[in-house]
Structures are given as structure tokens and as C-alpha cells.
Amino acid sequence: MTTKLVLENIGVEFGEGEGKTTVLDDVNVSVNAGEFVAITGPSGSGKSTLLSVAGALLTPSRGKLLLDGQVLSQLNPKESTTMRLHQIGFIFQSAHLIPYLRVKDQLLYIAKIAKIPKQKAKKRTDDLLNMLGLNHRKNHYPVNLSGGERQRVAIARAWMNDPELLLADEPTASLDAARGREVVETLALQVKQQQKAAVMVTHDTRLFDVCDRVITLSDGEVTDIEKVQLKDPVHS
Amino acid sequence: MFLAIRELLYSKLRYIMVALIIFLLSFLVLFVSGLAQGLAYDNASSIINMDETAEYFVMDDEAEMQLTRSLVDDEDQQTVHDEVDQSEILGVHQGTIEDDEESQADVAKFYLDDDSALFPEVTEGEKPSEQREVLADESLQEEGYHVGDEFLEDTTEEIFTITGFTSNQKYSHTPVIYVTEEDWLELSGGDELLASALVLPDIGEETVSTLNSQLTDAEVVTIQDSLSGIPGYSEEQMSLWMMIVFLFIISAFVLAAFFYVITIQKLTQFGILKAIGTKVSELANTILVQVGIISVVSVTIGIGATFLAAALLPPDMPFMLPLNLVATLTGLFIVVAILGSLLSLYKVKKVDALEAIGGMEA
Known part of the structure; x- marks a missing residue:
């Protein structure tokens, strides 16, 4: 099995001198292709920070980050922007859609900046919207969508550039349990089918069975890694 | 272009207000210039x-x-x-x-x-x-x-x-x-x-x-x-051209403030765009295209309105607006508008994707 994402001895500190806080301390995580990993832990344990580091949004104070064998921790801002565009898909806590773009344009915009040919982009947009049950919302603005629909658009957007790594920060926070589960199962299925890697931060213990592994963070350290008995997400 | 035009169409009211201000300022600049030129000609x-x-x-x-x-x-x-x-x-x-x-x-x-x-x-x-x-x-x-x-x-x-x-x-x-x-x-x-x-x-x-x-x-x-x-010539011209220069300075500040406020409101959006992989140059391009479109459209309407007003003036009113002066003032106005957006560009460059999204903090 190929290893997609490797976090090696990652340390993150904020501030200097007396006010220095260590958010992450010597964290080692690796995610294989086709693996869907959940990160959980109490508030302030560094879950989101870890996700930001994995997503090249935050440069760690120490340690090394590898994606598909490429070292990411030493990239300059411009290079990490390009990396995010082509290799990483983000799903934020709240959907964070662009208010003035229609649903289909939210996706087409990614295709545009990633320079995906038009025809291919259109097809992929249709496929993704279909898959997430958003076809009838294609020409709506985010303001006219429900919270769940917005989050599903955000997920479609994250998949749009066909990323190697998908990072989700509490993607189900704004969804009801049934819808949340459905969304996460869709994510898990995609990860399996296309041999991608996904990391999801979540508090929702009911979702753990969909994931391959659950990593528990506490005070910036990995305290527990738990293998989950994989169920077939389609029939659960 | 993709973002620029879609946003202009979405936030019509906001940008129509900016356009209205540019229109009024450009109309005033052109009208006073026409008057200055007309008086100069009437004098000498x-x-x-x-x-x-x-x-x-x-x-x-x-x-x-x-x-x-x-x-x-x-x-x-x-x-x-x-x-x-x-x-x-x-x-x-x-x-x-x-x-x-x-x-x-x-x-x-x-x-x-x-x-x-x-x-x-x-x-x-x-x-x-x-x-x-x-x-x-x-x-x-x-x-x-x-x-x-x-x-x-x-x-x-x-x-x-x-x-x-x-x-x-x-x-x-x-x-x-x-x-x-x-x-x-x-x-x-x-x-x-x-x-x-x-x-x-x-x-x-x-x-x-x-x-x-x-x-x-x-x-x-x-x-x-x-x-x-020529008696009276420099006095007339000086006061009118001083008004024009001040109008340009006021325009620069008003536009800078307007674009800046709009940019500040959109910082989160810029942060998201950066996080999903938009380059700073693309964001800058978006702002400049928007400023360009708004200022060209409103200055064009301003030119039209000025000539319309000139046609309605009584014939003995000294007013003259040669096309090369119009072209110079228009160019200057668009440059002023773009200068006014520089502060916003700087702000956009400085946006931290992580900070703007907020939710990513531990």
C-alpha cells in the first residue's frame, strides 16, 4: 500500500518567550492511499492545527510534511498555493462558499484556476452534483441553499480538482445526523474507489465506524490510534 | 474575469453606488474643465x-x-x-x-x-x-x-x-x-x-x-x-484648475476608501479563495478588472452627461471641451481609480488564508 500523507515529528508553537504555547508536540501520522482517517480529541487539543499543517495552510515550527513523496513543509507561500490547488481538497467547518457564485460556478471556478479543460470540467461538475444530489440546485446562489446543501456543495468543490488528499474540518457540524452520515459515507466511498487519502476532524463518535482509523489527540500529542472494523459504507 | 464579472452582477447595488460616485465626480471634473477651457477661450x-x-x-x-x-x-x-x-x-x-x-x-x-x-x-x-x-x-x-x-x-x-x-x-x-x-x-x-x-x-x-x-x-x-x-486670465484659470486638481485628489481618496471598505468586508472570501488555491495575482487581477470596468463605464456616462449638459447651456455661456482634453482627463481618472484600489490590493496580498477562515484554529 502506498503512503500518501506523512507527518513526521510535527511541532507547532505559537508566540515567543513566556507566552509560548505548544499546540502540537512531536506528532507522527501517516495516511495510506484509500484510507479514511478520523482525528478526534477534546477542544484545544490541536486537531484543526494538525489539519492546517497537513493542508499546507500552516507551516509547522518543526518536523516534516510529505504528500505523495514530496516534501511540503519547505514550500514558499506561492508553491503551497499551487500545491493546495492541485493536490489538496478542503472542506471547512462552515461551508465557506463564495457568495456570488452559483453552485455550478463554485465548481467550475476550481476547474478554471486548475486549468482543467472546459468539457471535462462541465462533465465533472455534473457528475459531482449528481452524486451529491444537488442537480436541482445547480443555478442557485449559496444564500438560497440549506445548511446541508451548502456543505455538500463544499464537498463537491473539494473533489473538483481530483485531489490526492482530502481534508475535512468537522464537515458534519452543520448537518443533521442522517445527512451527516450520508455525506461522510459518500466521502469514504470516493476515497476507497479512487485510492485517495482523507483526514477528517470530528467530534461525532457515531461516524467512527465509517473511518478506517481514529486518531485521538490530547494536548498536542497522539494518545490513541484505533483501527476500526471497516464496514461497506454503501450498505450501512 | 470569471470572479470579477460574476461578483459585479451579484452585488449590483453596491457597485452601482460606487459607479454613481465615480460618475458624479467625473462629470464635475469634466464640466469644470470645460468651463475653464471655455473661459480661457472667451478671454483670449x-x-x-x-x-x-x-x-x-x-x-x-x-x-x-x-x-x-x-x-x-x-x-x-x-x-x-x-x-x-x-x-x-x-x-x-x-x-x-x-x-x-x-x-x-x-x-x-x-x-x-x-x-x-x-x-x-x-x-x-x-x-x-x-x-x-x-x-x-x-x-x-x-x-x-x-x-x-x-x-x-x-x-x-x-x-x-x-x-x-x-x-x-x-x-x-x-x-x-x-x-x-x-x-x-x-x-x-x-x-x-x-x-x-x-x-x-x-x-x-x-x-x-x-x-x-x-x-x-x-x-x-x-x-x-x-x-x-492678459488681465484676469491667470486668476480665472488658476482658481478653476485648482478646483479640478482638488477634485482629482478627492476622487482618489473617496475611491480608495470605498474599495478598501469593500475589500475589508470580503477578506474572508479572499481567504477562502486563497485556501482553495487561488493565486494572489489572480485576486489582484479580479479587483483591477472590477475597478477598470466600473470606472470606464461611469466615466463614459460622465462624458455623455457632460456633453449633454453642454448642449443645454445657454449659447453665451463660455464652455469648451476639446476631445483631447476629455481623453486626458478620462485617462487620469481611470489612473486615479486604479491608484485608489492599490491599498485594497495590498490588503488582499496580506490576507492569511488560515486567519480568514477562522474555523481552522485549534
Whole structure:
């Protein structure tokens, strides 16, 4: 099995001198292709920070980050922007859609900046919207969508550039349990089918069975890694 | 373009308000410029038109560029003749004329050789051919004068006849009347033509400095500079152009503030866009395209409105807006708008994707 994402001895500190806080301390995580990993832990344990580091949004104070064998921790801002565009898909806590773009344009915009040919982009947009049950919302603005629909658009957007790594920060926070589960199962299925890697931060213990592994963070350290008995997400 | 146009269409009200402000400012700038230009022309069109064919005046160096006070003596005239082939005597004298009902009008009496290229074109009637005949500016028609009418001239106290009219010949806001050589001789009160100035073509910097060193009581000035010597000219122009300059400065600040506030409101969006992989250059491009579209559209409407307003002005209102001035002001306005958005560009460059999203913190 190929290893997609490797976090090696990652340390993150904020501030200097007396006010220095260590958010992450010597964290080692690796995610294989086709693996869907959940990160959980109490508030302030560094879950989101870890996700930001994995997503090249935050440069760690120490340690090394590898994606598909490429070292990411030493990239300059411009290079990490390009990396995010082509290799990483983000799903934020709240959907964070662009208010003035229609649903289909939210996706087409990614295709545009990633320079995906038009025809291919259109097809992929249709496929993704279909898959997430958003076809009838294609020409709506985010303001006219429900919270769940917005989050599903955000997920479609994250998949749009066909990323190697998908990072989700509490993607189900704004969804009801049934819808949340459905969304996460869709994510898990995609990860399996296309041999991608996904990391999801979540508090929702009911979702753990969909994931391959659950990593528990506490005070910036990995305290527990738990293998989950994989169920077939389609029939659960 | 993708983002820029979609956002303009989505947030119509917001951008229509910005466009409205740019429209109003550009309208004001263009209108005041038209007024400044119109007043300049109404004041000194006779001299401004000379600038088309000629370049320099030789004037009395103690006249402070006032043609009515200037007298170029024989010695200096000879110096000019020795150095330059082409020179024309210009005579200027201010006075009044009186019609048969004893109503007076201020005029400027000009003398120029009627064979020279500087002599204005006749638009109505004929060129004066005999003594006591004059060619007058058509603005004198507003005083009730027609071709063939007679008037009493105040210096010679003789009766003169208007044989024809010309257009755009004003000096110090009064109509110019062109007198014949014989009459100018008489007005000069002697046996030789007095020269208020010698009009020279573009003779080049070098010849100008040679002349300046040789002339004893005179100097060579550009016709453009000599305009400031016309009574009232620089005062009018200075105050109007000061208004225009301030309008530009105000525009720059108003637009900068507007775009800045809009950008601040959108910081989270810029953060998201950065997080999902948009380059800073693309975001900058989006802002510049938006500013460009808004300013071009509103300045264009401003130009249209200005010309419409100009068409509705009463005809005796001095207003003139040449196209090259419009082009310059428009260009300047768009540059000001773009300068105004620079602060926003800087802010966008500094947005931290992580901070803007907020939710990613531990």
C-alpha cells in the first residue's frame, strides 16, 4: 500500500518567550492511499492545527510534511498555493462558499484556476452534483441553499480538482445526523474507489465506524490510534 | 474575469453606488474643465488662435507680458529682423466704440498685416480694404452690430465701418476689431507702425536665446506664457484648475476608501479563495478588472452627461471641451481609480488564508 500523507515529528508553537504555547508536540501520522482517517480529541487539543499543517495552510515550527513523496513543509507561500490547488481538497467547518457564485460556478471556478479543460470540467461538475444530489440546485446562489446543501456543495468543490488528499474540518457540524452520515459515507466511498487519502476532524463518535482509523489527540500529542472494523459504507 | 464579472452582477447595488460616485465626480471634473477651457477661450481666443500658427512673441521686457503695455522699439525690431526671416507686427490697443445711439462697447483694436497667415478668416462680409474699415469679432453682433454698420472710435474720434465678421477673436473678454494699416498708423500717432509685439514662428531654443541676449529692451516669450499677462486670465484659470486638481485628489481618496471598505468586508472570501488555491495575482487581477470596468463605464456616462449638459447651456455661456482634453482627463481618472484600489490590493496580498477562515484554529 502506498503512503500518501506523512507527518513526521510535527511541532507547532505559537508566540515567543513566556507566552509560548505548544499546540502540537512531536506528532507522527501517516495516511495510506484509500484510507479514511478520523482525528478526534477534546477542544484545544490541536486537531484543526494538525489539519492546517497537513493542508499546507500552516507551516509547522518543526518536523516534516510529505504528500505523495514530496516534501511540503519547505514550500514558499506561492508553491503551497499551487500545491493546495492541485493536490489538496478542503472542506471547512462552515461551508465557506463564495457568495456570488452559483453552485455550478463554485465548481467550475476550481476547474478554471486548475486549468482543467472546459468539457471535462462541465462533465465533472455534473457528475459531482449528481452524486451529491444537488442537480436541482445547480443555478442557485449559496444564500438560497440549506445548511446541508451548502456543505455538500463544499464537498463537491473539494473533489473538483481530483485531489490526492482530502481534508475535512468537522464537515458534519452543520448537518443533521442522517445527512451527516450520508455525506461522510459518500466521502469514504470516493476515497476507497479512487485510492485517495482523507483526514477528517470530528467530534461525532457515531461516524467512527465509517473511518478506517481514529486518531485521538490530547494536548498536542497522539494518545490513541484505533483501527476500526471497516464496514461497506454503501450498505450501512 | 470569471470572479470579477460574476461578483459585479451579484452585488449590483453596491457597485452601482460606487459607479454613481465615480460618475458624479467625473462629470464635475469634466464640466469644470470645460468651463475653464471655455473661459480661457472667451478671454483670449485671439491669442490662443495665434499659437496655432506661431510660437513666440517678442515683447517689451518691462510690460510683464501685457500686450497693451508693451512696445518693441526700432532697435529691437531690427535685431529680430536680422536674426529671423519671418516676423509679423502685432498691434494691440484697448478702447471703446460707440454706435449712433451712443451706447458703448469695449473692444480691443488689433493690427496684423492682412496678408499674413495670422490674419483671421472672414466668416461673414468682406476683408476691410480701405481706411476706416474694420473686421470685427462676431461677438460684437450681440451688441447689435451688423455688416455695414458704423461706429465712433474713441481715440481717433472718427467713424469706422464694419465690413466683415470673424469668429473666435477675443482679448480680455472683449471682441477684437482688426484695423487697417493706415488706421493703425494713425492710432500709433506717428509715421511708423508701433509694434506691441513681434510674432515669430517656432524658431528653436537656440535662436531664442541668441535673440534674448541681443535684445536690449525686449524679450522672447512663448505665446502660451504670454496668456498669463492678459488681465484676469491667470486668476480665472488658476482658481478653476485648482478646483479640478482638488477634485482629482478627492476622487482618489473617496475611491480608495470605498474599495478598501469593500475589500475589508470580503477578506474572508479572499481567504477562502486563497485556501482553495487561488493565486494572489489572480485576486489582484479580479479587483483591477472590477475597478477598470466600473470606472470606464461611469466615466463614459460622465462624458455623455457632460456633453449633454453642454448642449443645454445657454449659447453665451463660455464652455469648451476639446476631445483631447476629455481623453486626458478620462485617462487620469481611470489612473486615479486604479491608484485608489492599490491599498485594497495590498490588503488582499496580506490576507492569511488560515486567519480568514477562522474555523481552522485549534
